[in-house]
Amino acid sequence: MQIANANRLTPYLFLAPAAVIMAVALLYPIGYMIYASFLDWNPSQRIGEAEFVGLRNYIGLLNDAAFLESFWVTIKFAAVVVTIEMVLGVGLALLLDRNIRGMSALRTLFILPMMIAPIVVGLMWRYMYHPSVGIFNKTLKSLGFDPIPWLSDGNWAFASVVIADVWQWTPFIFILSLAALQSLPQSAMEAARIDGATGWQQIVYIKLPLMMPVLIVTLLLRLIDAFKVLEVILVLTNGGPGLSTEILSLRISRTASEFRELGEAAAMSNYLLILLVILTFAMFAYNKAVEARTARLRKAAEEDL
Amino acid sequence: MAAKTYDRQNPAFYALLVALVVMAVGPIVMMLTTSLKLNVDIMSDSSSLLFMPTLRNYETALCDFLWYEADHITFCDKTFGRALVNSLISALVSTVLTLVMGCMAAYALVRFRFMGRDTVSLSTLAMRMVPPAVLLVPVFGIWTFQFGIDGTRAGIILVYVAMNLPFVIWILQSFIVQVPIQLEEAARMDGAGPFQVFFLVVLPLIKPGLAAAAIFTFRVAWNEFLLANALADRNSRTVPVTIVNSITEFDIDWGVIMATGMLLAVPPIIFTFVASRQIITGMTAGAVKG
Known part of the structure; x- marks a missing residue:
């Protein structure tokens, strides 16, 4: 009797520690944040002393030019970065998907930047962009060109931040698309080759369509991560010059620590979270749709037999 | 098995490969060489390849661990050494805790199936999407006013464990599914209890998954800046926080700062070389297998 009881309790015993930690340190804070976004709250107050202001933080933010600017910078950054990385990463994967010696060593070197x-x-990158000791300007000078204001001009600063992110994360796309390429069915490729498809035709009509499910998931994963970028930009430009590189995560942390407006920072976090929720659901819905489609196709194929 | 043959490629292809490798590794090599230079060499206009490598910058950064007197150090700034100890402790402890809890939870979810795999992967995805910046305000508030654990290592470790658990559970799940249930049934037949089955039968079989999960967890905890910055006080600061603090100073000492950056980068680099296969498995598991 006692053993049966123990057995029934086992799954709960196994789950309990993880569930408790996640509830206390993940779900509770998120709920707390949603509540805090309706408060006028500064860090020296306990949350109970903060004044309830309803939707004021949210409406205030919508009229706040600086917030809208950094929202726009965030979206621009994510879109630009993810587009460049997808093109480069998938392109490189198609190019390097060959039977060559040392491929695994190559992959190891490529994952270094993200680790x-x-x-x-x-x-x-801040060192390399440095106006006098950085390698870029040193090279430009020795070739007789004018130095570029990498981090001190708004447009260049945005480009510099994008370059650094592309350097760090293109390998992610590369590795995922390479894995996708290598798991494609060989028979399809062989059939195309026998039918006389050229290299380009194979890529456009066979490889890319077959890789598409993985590519979409990769794209969304990368997009979600692009909204979380913070540290690289913090170190490179700290959001400046002006607001040219101030992405939302950075603004949240500055609103909380410099302007001491916790309620407003929480409302900002909520806007960011809503954006990401939409993206994540898009990803999940896509996954489901693809699964449903393959199931339907398989069923149709079985009925034909 | 016959030796594997490789296709010959044309020279332009190899040139491209070399260019890619230089681009990927170049900045890291540059950080390494800078950290081995004196400031005189960093500032000089001449070509950067010819210089006398020196360990002075590392001696300055790690001055409180030196067993000898370095004569160029007049004042020993202990900040970095202390931060290194803090970083090591919080990364290691949170990795161990996350793995133990994550393993147990993943096992329960797979074997006792009282929640669908869909629910789990949906919630994992949902948790993955939460940016650390979103946790900043609530974690700061709760840790300071309710739990009273701000400024302690325990506080930092708690956030890291919670942040990493969803991903670890998700990864380990995909490995545990592959363990044949017959093995466990055989063990139970021989009289093993559920805990014995788990620790003596299942755990040894999912070692590769554990390695991948451990590396990812350690990396997140070791590299994290934002929450550590908000939660840590002078005595519990981690390395990323000290690095950011020292570059906001007006006069940047590039040599020393690159040495500290290098020290922060070394553990992930070692992991990459030792376990790149596991890392790639962990990275692709989510997207490619679905």
Whole structure:
């Protein structure tokens, strides 16, 4: 009797620690944040002392030019970065999907940039962009060109931040698309080759369509992560000059720590979260749709037999 | 098995490969060489390849661990050494805790199936999407006013464990599914209890998954800046926080800062070389297998 009881309790015992930690340190804070976004709250107050202001934070933000600017910068950054990385990453994967010696060593070197700390990535690039000691301007000068104001001009600063992110994350897309390429059915490729498809035709009509499900998931994963970028930009430009590189995460942390407006920062976090929820649901819905479609196709194929 | 043959490629292809490798590794190599230079060499206009490598910058950063007197150090700034200890402790402890809890939860979810795999992967995805910046305000408020654990290592570890759990559970799940149930039934037949089955039968079989999960968790905890910055006080600061603090100073000492950056980058680099296969498995598991 006692053993049966123990067995029935086992799954709960196994789950309990993880569930408790996540409830206390993840779900509770998120709920707390949603509540805090309706408050006028500064860091020296306990939350109970903060004044309830309803939707004031949200409406105030919509009329706040600086917030709208950084919302726009965030979206621009994510769109530009993800587009460049997808093109480069998928292109490289198609190009390097060959039977060559040392492919695994190559992949190892390519994942280095994403393993090291974003802070360190920012540090390296800040050094390379440095107006006098950085390698870019040193090279430009020795070739007789004018130095470029990498981090001190708004447009260049945005470009610099994009370059650093592309350097760090293109390998992610590359590795995922390479894995997708190598798991494609060989028979389809062989059939195309026998039918006389050229290299381009194979890529456009066979490889890309077959890779599409993985590519979409990769795209969305990368897009979600692009909204979370913070440290690299913090180290490189700290959002400046002006607001040219101030993405939303950065603005949230500055609103909380410099302007001491916790309620407003929470409302901003909520806007960011809503954006990401929409993206995530798009991804999940897509996954479901694809699964449903393959199931339907398989069923149709079985009925034909 | 016959030796694997490789296709010959044309020279332009190899040139492209070399260019890509230089681009990927170049900035890291540059950080390494800068960290081995004196400031005189960093500032000089001449070509950067000819210089006398020196460990001075590392000596400055790690001065409180030196067993000898370095004569160029007049004042020992202990900030970095202390931060390194903090970083190591919080990353290691949170990795161990996350793995233990994550393993147990993943096992329960797979074997006792009282929740669909769909629910789990949906919630994992949902948690993955939460940016650390979103956790900043509530975690700061709760840790300071309700739990009273702000400024302690325990506080930082708690956030890291919670942040990493969803991903770890998700990864381990896909490995546990592959363990044949017959093995477990055989063990139970021989009289093993559920905990014995788990620790003695299942765990040894999912070692590759554990390695991948451990590396990812350690990396997140080791590299994280934002929450550590909000929660840590002078004594519990981690390395990323000290690095950011020292570059906001007016006069940047590039040599020393690159040395600290290098020290922060070393553990992830080692993991990459030792376990790149597991890392790639962990990275692709989500997207490619679905």
